Amino acid sequence: MLAEGKLKQLTQLVENFSKEELIWVNGYLVGLSANGGVQPKISTNGTAKVSKISIVFGTETGNSKRLATLLATAAKKQGIQVKLIASDQYRTSDLEKEEFLFVVISTHGDGEPPASARAFYDYIHQSRSNLVHLKYGILALGDSSYPQYCKTGIEVDQQLEFLGGKRILSLQKCDVDYEEDAQQWIEQVLNIVGQNSDDILPGSSPSLKTKTKTGKKFYNGIIRKNINLNDRGSKKQTFHIEIDSDEMINYEVGDAMGIIPSNKKIMVDLILYYAGVDKDLIVETDKKTGTVEELLINHLNICYLLPSAIAKYATITQQEIPDTRIDLVDLLELYPLGDASQIKDVIKILSPIAPRLYSISSSPVAHGENEIHLTVSRHSFKVNEEQRFGLCSDFLGELPIGTALNFYIHKNRFFKLPDVKRDVIMIGPGTGIAPFRAFLAERDAIGAEGRNWLFFGDQHFTTDFLYQAELQNLNHTGVLSKISLAFSRDQPEKKYVQHKIVEEGHDLFDWIQNGASVYLCGTKDPNSVDIEKALLQVIRDHGQLSAAASKNYLAQLEQENRFVKDVY
Amino acid sequence: MSKEQKLSPVERIKTESNGLRGTLKESLQDEITGALREDDQSLIKLHGMYQQDDRDRREDRNDKKLEWLYSYMVRLRLPGGFMKPEQYEGLHHIAGEHSTGIIKITTRQTIQLHGIIKSHLKPTLKSFDSLHLDSIAACGDVNRNVICSAYPDQSALHHQISQYADKISLMTLPKTRAYYEIWLDEEPLIDKREDDPLYQDRYLPRKFKIAIAIPPNNDVDVFTNDIGLIAIVEDQQLKGFNISVGGGLGTTHGNDQTYPRLGTVIGFIDSEDKVLKAVYETITIQRDYGDRADRKLARLKYTIDRLGVEMFKKELEQRCGFALEEAQPFEFTERKDYYGWHQNHDGNWHYTLFVENGRIFDSEQAALKTALFEIALSRNANFRFTGNQNVILSDIAEANKKGVEKILRQYGLEEHTTNAGAVRKNAMACVALNTCPLALAEAQRYLPSLISKIEPILIKYNLQEEEISLRMTGCPNGCARPYAAEIGLVGTALGKYNLHIGGDRLGERLNTKFMDNLDEEQILQTLDGLFEIYSGEKNTNETFGDFSHRKWIANN
Numbered sequence A: 001m002l003a004e005g006k007l008k009q010l011t012q013l014v015e016n017f018s019k020e021e022l023i024w025v026n027g028y029l030v031g032l033s034a035n036g037g038v039q040p041k042i043s044t045n046g047t048a049k050v051s052k053i054s055i056v057f058g059t060e061t062g063n064s065k066r067l068a069t070l071l072a073t074a075a076k077k078q079g080i081q082v083k084l085i086a087s088d089q090y091r092t093s094d095l096e097k098e099e100f101l102f103v104v105i106s107t108h109g110d111g112e113p114p115a116s117a118r119a120f121y122d123y124i125h126q127s128r129s130n131l132v133h134l135k136y137g138i139l140a141l142g143d144s145s146y147p148q149y150c151k152t153g154i155e156v157d158q159q160l161e162f163l164g165g166k167r168i169l170s171l172q173k174c175d176v177d178y179e180e181d182a183q184q185w186i187e188q189v190l191n192i193v194g195q196n197s198d199d200i201l202p203g204s205s206p207s208l209k210t211k212t213k214t215g216k217k218f219y220n221g222i223i224r225k226n227i228n229l230n231d232r233g234s235k236k237q238t239f240h241i242e243i244d245s246d247e248m249i250n251y252e253v254g255d256a257m258g259i260i261p262s263n264k265k266i267m268v269d270l271i272l273y274y275a276g277v278d279k280d281l282i283v284e285t286d287k288k289t290g291t292v293e294e295l296l297i298n299h300l301n302i303c304y305l306l307p308s309a310i311a312k313y314a315t316i317t318q319q320e321i322p323d324t325r326i327d328l329v330d331l332l333e334l335y336p337l338g339d340a341s342q343i344k345d346v347i348k349i350l351s352p353i354a355p356r357l358y359s360i361s362s363s364p365v366a367h368g369e370n371e372i373h374l375t376v377s378r379h380s381f382k383v384n385e386e387q388r389f390g391l392c393s394d395f396l397g398e399l400p401i402g403t404a405l406n407f408y409i410h411k412n413r414f415f416k417l418p419d420v421k422r423d424v425i426m427i428g429p430g431t432g433i434a435p436f437r438a439f440l441a442e443r444d445a446i447g448a449e450g451r452n453w454l455f456f457g458d459q460h461f462t463t464d465f466l467y468q469a470e471l472q473n474l475n476h477t478g479v480l481s482k483i484s485l486a487f488s489r490d491q492p493e494k495k496y497v498q499h500k501i502v503e504e505g506h507d508l509f510d511w512i513q514n515g516a517s518v519y520l521c522g523t524k525d526p527n528s529v530d531i532e533k534a535l536l537q538v539i540r541d542h543g544q545l546s547a548a549a550s551k552n553y554l555a556q557l558e559q560e561n562r563f564v565k566d567v568y
Numbered sequence B: 001m002s003k004e005q006k007l008s009p010v011e012r013i014k015t016e017s018n019g020l021r022g023t024l025k026e027s028l029q030d031e032i033t034g035a036l037r038e039d040d041q042s043l044i045k046l047h048g049m050y051q052q053d054d055r056d057r058r059e060d061r062n063d064k065k066l067e068w069l070y071s072y073m074v075r076l077r078l079p080g081g082f083m084k085p086e087q088y089e090g091l092h093h094i095a096g097e098h099s100t101g102i103i104k105i106t107t108r109q110t111i112q113l114h115g116i117i118k119s120h121l122k123p124t125l126k127s128f129d130s131l132h133l134d135s136i137a138a139c140g141d142v143n144r145n146v147i148c149s150a151y152p153d154q155s156a157l158h159h160q161i162s163q164y165a166d167k168i169s170l171m172t173l174p175k176t177r178a179y180y181e182i183w184l185d186e187e188p189l190i191d192k193r194e195d196d197p198l199y200q201d202r203y204l205p206r207k208f209k210i211a212i213a214i215p216p217n218n219d220v221d222v223f224t225n226d227i228g229l230i231a232i233v234e235d236q237q238l239k240g241f242n243i244s245v246g247g248g249l250g251t252t253h254g255n256d257q258t259y260p261r262l263g264t265v266i267g268f269i270d271s272e273d274k275v276l277k278a279v280y281e282t283i284t285i286q287r288d289y290g291d292r293a294d295r296k297l298a299r300l301k302y303t304i305d306r307l308g309v310e311m312f313k314k315e316l317e318q319r320c321g322f323a324l325e326e327a328q329p330f331e332f333t334e335r336k337d338y339y340g341w342h343q344n345h346d347g348n349w350h351y352t353l354f355v356e357n358g359r360i361f362d363s364e365q366a367a368l369k370t371a372l373f374e375i376a377l378s379r380n381a382n383f384r385f386t387g388n389q390n391v392i393l394s395d396i397a398e399a400n401k402k403g404v405e406k407i408l409r410q411y412g413l414e415e416h417t418t419n420a421g422a423v424r425k426n427a428m429a430c431v432a433l434n435t436c437p438l439a440l441a442e443a444q445r446y447l448p449s450l451i452s453k454i455e456p457i458l459i460k461y462n463l464q465e466e467e468i469s470l471r472m473t474g475c476p477n478g479c480a481r482p483y484a485a486e487i488g489l490v491g492t493a494l495g496k497y498n499l500h501i502g503g504d505r506l507g508e509r510l511n512t513k514f515m516d517n518l519d520e521e522q523i524l525q526t527l528d529g530l531f532e533i534y535s536g537e538k539n540t541n542e543t544f545g546d547f548s549h550r551k552w553i554a555n556n
C-alpha cells in the first residue's frame, strides 16, 4: 500500500509512459524488490549523474567478457565514461582511486578464479589498501552443478567490502543460463549510475526479460561405441565414445558435453568398510536423501577432498589432521571415525560430484541429431609414486556398450565455425582434435567452400594418430586441404605442433592474411601456451612486425573472433 | 588389341619411372600415411624394399580408425652372403634401432630386416651405406643377389670362385643413380639421364636369379635359379663352369600354365670373360624375349620352354659370339650345411651355427643374437650366410678359436646346434605370415612346432638320424624351395597344406604333389604311414625322397 503523496508522484511520473515503458518499469520494480531495493543513501542520491565507471572482467571462456562489454556499451550510450578492462590488464594500484567499479567474474577449477584473474584476486585478498571511495557491484558467473557455486564472485564481493568498499547493489550470481539474470543486473547498474533507462541494451526490449529460466537440460544417452583409438604399445589411451539418445540433442559443433561421473563401487565398499557402516543406512545432505551407498556412488565427491572438507572432518572426528587434499578412503583409513554414527555428519560435509566437460567430436548435421561423440583421454597422474587415473575419464573409458549415461550440453558461444567461405586453421594436438573432427564433418556435410588446415600431434605416428583413417578420407576428398603433423617421439629430437607451426609459418601467415580463422584446442600444459608463442613468432617473422605489434595483431584477431581458444 | 595395351601395368610403371625415381621422394614426404603411392610401391622393390603391413593387426586397426600398420622390409644385396664383423656389428645396431630387431637370414644368403616404418627408411639405408652395404636391386625385375656355395673348405679355389658372385652382381647392377639420390641425398644429375644398355628403361620382365655351386655340395640349390654356374675344378685348378638355365620354382594355385622347373645344363665355358659374357647375354635374351604381358609366365623358365632349349642356346651363342663347349661331368653328393667346427685348407677354422628358419633373436634356450653380436665385436670371425638360412662363423685363426668357442658355449649355442634333430637342421620355412602379403598359411612361425610333433614319429620308426629334407612355404611361390625337397609342405589356406613327396636330397629331381589341403592332424597321420612303410621297405642308404619316388610317384 502506497502513501498518498508517493502514489501521486508515481502517477505523475508514469502518465506519459508508453505501453512498453510501463511493462518495462513493472519488470524493473520487480527486479528492484527482488534485490532488496537500491540503497537510498548512495552518493548519487537518485538524481545526480555518475560521469565515470570502471568495468573489470575476469574470464576463462569469454562469457564474463561478453557481459562486461554489454554493460560498457549500454553505459556509454548514456554518456557515461567507461573504462572496460580485463582483470589481468588492470593496474591494482588504481583500486584506491576508483569511485565506481563493476566486476564481472567467473569461477573455474575447484572454485578458483579464472587464470587471467588470479593476480587481481590475490591482490584484493592480500592488500591492506583502504577503499573508502569505492562503490562497487559484482556479477558472479558460475555453474550451480559445481560444489563451489560462484565462489570467486562471492569472495571478491566480500573482500571489496572488507577493504572498505561500499556495495551499491547486491551480488548477482548467474548460472549457466545467465542471460536473464545478467541483463537484470546490468539494468540495475544503469539505473543507479545512469539517468533514464530507456533503450539500455541493444535489442533487449523489456518484454524479453519475462522469458523464464531454462535451467540445465539433462539427456539420457546410451553408449553405442567405446573404442580405444591408440594402438598396442602406446603410452596413451584415448576413447572414442559414441552416444545415442531417443531425444533430439540440441547442440552445435564447438560445444562441450557435461558429465557427472559416478564413483567406483569398490571405492565406496572400502569407505563403508573403514567407516563400519551398513550400505543401506539412510543418510541425507541438503540436496539429497538416500542410502549411504547410493549417495556415495552417484552424488558425493569422495576424491581429493578440499582442505576445507578435511578440516571439518577433523572437527567431527576430533583429530589433528594436517591440511592436505586426499581421497575419502585414505582419510578414513589414516584417521578412522570415532564411531560409525559420525558418518552421517561426514556425509554432510561432502560436496556433490563436479561435472567434467568434454569437447563434442561429432556434428549434428553429419552424424545426426540423436547421436553425439566424445574423444576422451584416460587421464593419469601419480600420487606418491602410485599410478592413479582421473575419475571421469576412467569412468567413461570403462563404460560398456549399452550402458545409460546422463549428460548435458555446455554451450560455447565463441568456438564456432566462421562463414562457409572462410578458411579455417585448426590446431588440436592430442584430444584437442575432438572439436575439429566435428568441424570437418560439418564443413564436409554442408559443403563449405572455405579451405581447412589441421595441425595435429601426439607421441607416435603408428600408435597415436587419432582418427587417421577418417582424416585420410577427408584429405582425399579435398575437405581437409592441408594437414601438418608432429609426432614427438618418432625421432631423436622431440618435435611438437608448435615447431610445425613455425616451419609452416609462411603459408600459415598467408592464410591468416587471407582472412582465415584460427582455432586452438587442447590441454593448456603442455601445448596451448607454447603454441600461442609459436603463432606470435610466425606473425613476427612473416608479418615483419615488432614483438609488441605482433601481440596486438593476435589480440586483434581474438577481438574479431578469428583467433579462438578452447583450452583446458 | 595393340601390343602396348597388353603390357602388364608394372611395365608402364618401370618405363615411366625416370630411372626408378618415380615419385618416391614425394611419397616419403606424405606425412598422413605410412604407405607409398601406388606406383612407388612397385618401384621401391628395385631399391631392395617391400611395402608390407602387419596382417595380424588389420582388423584391430580398422576398428581404431587407424590405417593398416604399414612398414617396410629391407633386403640387402650381399653377393655370396659374405659379411665382415664390423658390418655385422653395424647391422645389429640398425636392426635394434629401426626394425623389429629380428635379423632374418634368407634362403638366398642375405639379410632382411622387417617392420621399418617409412620415416625410418632413409636413416636405415644411410646407416647401411656407412657400412658399405646397400640393397640395390635386391628385389624387383632385375638380377637379384648372386649366391655362391658358402663353404670356404669346399675348395682352395672357393675365394677365386666366389669372386664371380661379386663380379656378376656389379656387372648387372642398374645404372641409375636413383638409389643414391632418394635414400642418400646425393645431388641429382642435371638433365643427364643415365642410359643402361643392359636394362634399358624396361628392366627385365620379371625377377632374375643366379647361383654358383661348387660340387660336390649343392647347398645353393643351383638348379632352381634362372642361371646356375657349376664350378668345374680339376687338380686344384678352376677349369670353368657348366652353365644351367631356366630354373625357377614359383607356381600359382589353380593356374596349370605355371610350374616349377629345374635348370637345364646347356654347356661349358672356360674363361672369365666368356662366363660373364654368357651370363650377360642370357639376361639380354630374357629381356627381349620374356613375356611382358603376363607376369605369371614371365620368368626365364617359360621363355626357354617357349623358344625351346636348342633355339635358346643358338641365340645365346650368337649374342656371345662364341660357341658353348660340351658340358663337363660333375657330381653333387650332398646339399647341406656342415654344422659345427671344420678346418680349412689354409688351417683357419669355421663354425656353422644352426639358425632355425634364419631368424636371429635371443630365445630362452639360446641367446643367438647376443652371441653373434659379441663374436662380431671380438672381430675374430667373418660371417657367411648360407642358402639354408644358417650362418658360418668363418676364417677364424687357430689362436682365436678358443675365444669364439667360449662365447658359443656361454650362450648355449653349441648345444643348440648339436642337440637339434637331423630333420630340423635340414628343414627350411619361408617368412609367410605376418609380413608376407602373399601368404595363405603360416610357415616360419609354425614349422618348428610341427617338427616337434614329427620327431616322435621318426623316433618311433628309428629314422631320427635320417637327414630328410623338409621344406614349408605359406604359398605356392616356393620361397623355401619346397618343390626341391624330399617333403614339401605348400600352404593353401590357414592351417592347410599340400603335401609333396618324391624329390631327391640333392636338388636334382623335383617332388610331386601327393595330397591336397591337409591339416596338421592329417599331415602327421600321413607321414606316420609313409615313414612306417619307408622304414620297413627301404633299401640300404635309400633316401626317403628316392624311396617315395620309386614307391608312390614314378609308376603312378
Ligand code: SRM
Pocket: B050, B052, B073, B075, B105, B106, B107, B108, B109, B110, B111, B112, B138, B144, B145, B207, B209, B221, B224, B247, B248, B249, B250, B251, B299, B358, B429, B430, B431, B432, B435, B436, B437, B438, B477, B478, B479, B480, B481
Ligand atoms: C625372404 C625369402 C624367404 C625366406 O624365408 O628366406 C622370400 C620372401 C619373399 N618372396 Fe620369395 N623369398 C625368398 C626366396 C625365394 C625363392 C628361393 C630362391 O630364390 O632360392 C623363390 C623360388 C625360386 C624362384 O624364384 O622361382 C622365391 C619365389 C618367390 C616368388 C615366385 C616367383 C615366381 O617366379 O613365381 C614370389 C612372388 C612373386 O615374385 O610374384 C616371391 C615373393 C616374395 C616376397 C617378397 C613377397 C612379395 O612379393 O611381396 C616375400 C617377402 C616376405 C617377407 O615378409 O619377407 N618369392 N623366393 C627369400 C629371400 C631370398 C633373397 O634373399 O632374395
Ligand SMILES: Cc1cc2nc3c(=O)[nH]c(=O)nc-3n(C[C@H](O)[C@H](O)[C@H](O)COP(=O)(O)OP(=O)(O)OC[C@H]3O[C@@H](n4cnc5c(N)ncnc54)[C@H](O)[C@@H]3O)c2cc1C
Pocket: A256, A303, A304, A325, A326, A327, A356, A357, A358, A359, A360, A375, A376, A377, A378, A379, A380, A381, A383, A388, A389, A390, A391, A392, A393, A394, A431, A432, A434, A566, A567, A568
Ligand atoms: C572446455 C573443456 C573441454 C574439454 N575437452 C576434453 C576432451 O575433449 N577430451 C578430454 O579427454 N578431456 C577434455 N577436457 C578435460 C576433462 O574435462 C577433464 O578435466 C579430464 O578428463 C580429467 O578429469 P578426470 O575426472 O578424469 O580427472 P580428475 O579425477 O578430475 O583429476 C584431475 C586432477 O586432479 C588431481 N587429483 C585427482 N585426484 C587426486 C588425488 N587422489 N590425489 C592427488 N591429486 C588428485 C590430479 O592433479 C588430476 O590431474 C576438457 C575440459 C574442458 C574445460
Ligand SMILES: Cc1cc2nc3c(=O)[nH]c(=O)nc-3n(C[C@H](O)[C@H](O)[C@H](O)COP(=O)(O)O)c2cc1C
Pocket: A058, A059, A060, A061, A062, A063, A064, A065, A105, A106, A107, A108, A109, A110, A111, A112, A114, A141, A142, A143, A144, A146, A147, A148, A149, A150, A151, A176, A357
Ligand atoms: C573446468 C571448469 C570448472 C568450473 N568450475 C566451476 C566452479 O567450481 N564453480 C562454479 O560456480 N562454476 C564453475 N564453472 C562454470 C563457469 O564458471 C561458467 O561456465 C561460466 O559461465 C564461465 O564464465 P567465463 O566464460 O567468463 O569464464 C566451471 C567451468 C569449467 C569449464
Ligand code: SF4
Pocket: B430, B431, B432, B433, B436, B437, B438, B439, B440, B443, B473, B474, B475, B476, B477, B478, B479, B480
Ligand atoms: S613362399 Fe609365399 S608365403 Fe612364403 S614368403 Fe614366399 S611369397 Fe610369402
